[in-house]
Amino acid sequence: MKPFAAALLAWFDRHGRHDLPWQHPRDAYRVWLSEIMLQQTQVATVVGYFERFVAALPSLRALAAAAEDQVLALWSGLGYYRRARFLHRAAQLCVERHGGELPRDFDALAALPGIGRSTAGAILAQAHGLRFPILDGNVKRVLTRYHGIHGYPGESAVEKQLWQHADAHTPATRVADYTQAIMDLGATVCTRTRPRCEDCPLSGGCIARRDGLTAALPGAKPAKTIPVRETVMLVLRDARGRVLLERRGPQGVWSGLWSLPEAGDHDAAWRRARQHAHIDDAQSLASFVHVFSHYKLRIEPLLFDGATAPRGIADNPDLRWCGAGELAALGLPAPVRKLLQQLEGSIA
Structure with missing residues (x-):
């Protein structure tokens, strides 16, 4: 060996x-x-x-x-x-x-x-x-430092070198x-920050340690400006405390999950709310930001309390009124689940 x-x-x-x-x-x-x-x-x-x-x-x-x-x-x-x-x-x-x-x-x-x-x-x-051989993020970091490979590991030329080393070892x-x-x-041990080189069994042959490059390797991903998108989430809640959920389509973020209906602005939110329920008033809740890998989403929840469902909504398989006890069995995006937990205080 x-x-x-x-x-x-x-x-x-x-x-x-x-x-x-x-x-x-x-x-x-x-x-x-x-x-x-x-x-x-x-x-x-x-x-x-x-x-x-x-x-x-x-x-x-x-x-x-x-x-x-x-x-x-x-x-x-x-x-x-x-x-x-x-x-x-x-x-x-x-x-x-x-x-x-x-x-x-x-x-x-x-x-x-x-x-x-x-x-x-x-x-x-x-x-x-x-x-x-394998080449996940941890392995890339170990091999990049051990062999002193410069450049971002996600670049094809760098990744090709890493696969060769992974196979050889x-x-x-x-x-x-x-x-x-x-x-x-x-x-x-060979962690992203503050690696414990003194505890590493490979430290004797590690080029990054020898040359003082542990902080510089692996090379960083080229910086990109992360765009910020905005959405209004409709929290339609009826007198029984149920909220209206909508199954997202097969494309885009959170595809196939149950989420809150969304709109681009307040006017569009009111129009969407009236399509799904009889409403009288709305309350703006504290906005928050959810970070994805490629962009940030600023979410403004708009609470419509005391909503009543019009006839026909039960015929739409992509819409459902759900009580707190039903939500645990559904796939919900993390920020939506957190928002509903804050509103109800008892949602699993």
């Missing part, structure tokens, strides 16, 4: 994470679910979501058979909901095409929705011990442990 992998595995045996819920058992479904959840999200946040998800949907077949509303409700709060929809669709495709299992063939696995090269490698390495044995080890090192 090459020195890089040997040093990393020796460190992992003493200091690595061995008690994560997806490691017991470390089967393909649990590894896959954890890998998708861990995209853009830290382990400390994911653990609770993972445990709730597998308690409700313990197998790939259970996930494939679940209603989308249940999947999105279990995902609610993790953000990047496209991951959940891809997860659901991939499970259905596995039932249709692969006998209800994640395929062990790399190309077939990587062809499923939401599973790219690194995720496919992580599943095959951890669940089956097959020799495939991946051992032929103990692949599952090695895969977890290099992710653990990036998450707990």
Whole structure:
């Protein structure tokens, strides 16, 4: 075994994470679910979501058979909901095409929705011990610093170099442990800020440490001005305390989730409110900003209390009046759930 992998595995045996819920058992479904959840999200946040998800949907077949509303409700709060929809669709495709299992063939696995090269490698390495490299954000940081690679890791030329190094370092044995080890090192030692180089098993060969470049590597993503968009959210609440929710369309942000009806300004908000309910007055609530990866959304909630539903609204499958007890079972965007919690004080 090459020195890089040997040093990393020796460190992992003493200091690595061995008690994560997806490691017991470390089967393909649990590894896959954890890998998708861990995209853009830290382990400390994911653990609770993972445990709730597998308690409700313990197998790939259970996930494939679940209603989308249940999947999105279990995902609610993790953000990047496209991951959940891809997860659901991939499970259905596995039932249709692969006998209800994640395929062990790399190309077939990587062809499923939401599973790219690194995720496919992580599943095959951890669940089956097959020799495939991975390159998630933590691994990119470790390899960038160790090899002294300049430039933004998301650029194709830089990423190509990183894949070459990732493949070269991946051992032929103990692949599952090695895969977890290099992710653990990036998450707990070779951190984005204040890396603990004195505790790193690779520090002796690390170019970034040798040259004083740990703060400069990896290179930053080229800066872009983040645009700010604005919306008015309609909180139509009836005398029973129910709020009107609207299922968002298949395109755009929060697609498929239940949310509050929206409008571009106050006049449009009043017009939309009158389409859905009989109303008399409105109250502006405190505005707030929700940050997405590519823009910020300034949300102004407009509360229409005492609204009464006109006839015919029950015939629209994309509109529903919901009490506080019903909201926990629905996939709601995090800022909408938080807003309704603040209004009701008792929504799960």
